[in-house]
Amino acid sequence: MNLVQEGPYRYRIEPTGPMRVPGVVFASRALLRDAEQALQQVANVATLPGVVEASYAMPDVHWGYGFAIGGVAATDPADGGVVSPGGVGFDISCGVRLLAADIDADGLRPVLRDVMDGLDRAVPRGMGKGAVWRLRGAEELTGILTGGSRFAVERGHGVPRDLDRCEDGGAVADADPGQVGARAVERGAGQVGSLGSGNHFLEVQRVAAVHDDAVAAAFGLRRDQICVMIHSGSRGLGHQVCTDHVRVMEREMPRYGIRVPDRQLACAPVESPPGRAYLGAMAAAANYGRANRQLLAEAARRVFERVAGVRLDLVYDVSHNLAKLEEHEIGGRRRRVCVHRKGATRAFPPGHPELPPDLRDAGQPVLVPGTMGTASYVLTGVPEGRAFYSTCHGAGRAQSRHQAARGVSGRDLRARLEADGIAVRASSWRGLAEEAPAAYKDVTAVIEAGEGAGLCRKVAELRPVGVVKG
C-alpha cells in the first residue's frame, strides 16, 4: 500500500484503479504497523458508488468485515450513493454509556465489594439469554425498536433527563420494525438489558485525570469521582439484521449494476428498496441497542442506590457502529449524505445545533472504552471536525482471541487485576483471558493520534476500579 504522509498523524492513499476518492488515514506509523489488510479495506471502500470526499480511517483502524473497523465513509444518495451493512458492522449501534456518581473513590472504597457483588447479580451477561427487562408481548418489542431509550424511559426505566444526554434524544428516527425479520425478533425478545460478551463490559471507574476543567465540569465530571461505563450493543437482534440484509443485497446488487472488489462490501443505493429496507431495520436495531444500554444503566443505578445510597447521572450515550443521513458541507455546498461510522464515534464540536443546550458550549461527550487494566477516555469534538465529525472508538485489538487466551489464563489475569486494586466479576475465565490488556493496542497512543490529527480533544481519563465482564 502506497501511503503518502500529508501531515503529522495523516496519511493518504492515492486513488488508483476503481477508487473514486482517496483514502485518508489519521494515525501514526506505529499504529499502522500490521494494518496492511485494513488499509486495503480503506482503499476498497473508496470504490463504492456515490462515495464523497475520501474513505477515512481513524487511529484505531484494524481489519473488519468488508469495511475496516475504524472506517468512516459518506455517500451521496442523490448521486447513486449506497448504504452497506458492512459499513456499520454486525453489532449495530454498539456504543458506550457513561454515568457519573455523586461520590468519589475514597467514599466508595468501603462498599466497593458489596457494589461489585450487587452488579455481579444484577447484570445479565455472556452468550445467550438472560435480560433485565422481561417483555410482555410483541408490542413492547415494537416499542423498543421504534422508540429506543425513549420508550424505555416512558415505561419507567429511567428519568426524562436521561434522554437529553442520549445521541438522537434516545431514538433514531425512521426505524422500520417491519424490516426486522422473524429470526431477529426471536433472538432479541429475551435480551433487552443484557451486556453480551467479548469486549463488552460494565466498569466502575475513577476519574484519574482531568485535562480540561471547564468541559469536564459541563459534562458533570471532576477528579477522583466514581463513574460507571457501559459498553454494549444490539446483541443477537442486530447481528441477525446484518446477516439478513447482507444476504438480500448480495443477491440484488447486479440489478443496480454495482460491482465491488470484495463480496463483504455488499451494498444497495440508499434510494432503493433494499437500501431503504436496511436503513429501516438498522435504525430499529440501533434503538434496540440504545434501550439495552438504558436498561443496563437502570440495573446499575438500582445497585448503587440500594447498596451505597449513591445516585448515577447520565453523562452521555453514543454509538460507534451506525450509518446516518446527515448534512455536511462537501465541496463548498451543503449535501445530505449517508455517513457510515464503523468503530468510529461521532464527535460534534462546541456550538453544534444538535447538542442539548447544556452541552452547547462544551461540545459532544465522546466516550472511548479502553481495556480492563488500562484507561478509558472522555473526549470532545473540535471545530475542524474532519471525517464528518468523527473520531476513534477504542484501543483496537493487537492479538487474536486465541493468542490472547494462550498468553494468560483467566484466573491469573483476575489475580493480577485484583492485585492492582481492580475488582473483577467475570462470567467466563476464557472470555476474560481473551480480553487481556496485552491483546489490545495502547489506547493512550490512539487518543494521542486522534488529538494530533485534529479529530477530538481530551477531556478526562478514567481508570477501572471494578470490572463486570461477559
Place this chain on the structure above:
DNA sequence: ATGTGC
C-alpha cells in the same frame, strides 16, 4: 460482535 461454524 454472534445460539463463534458447512
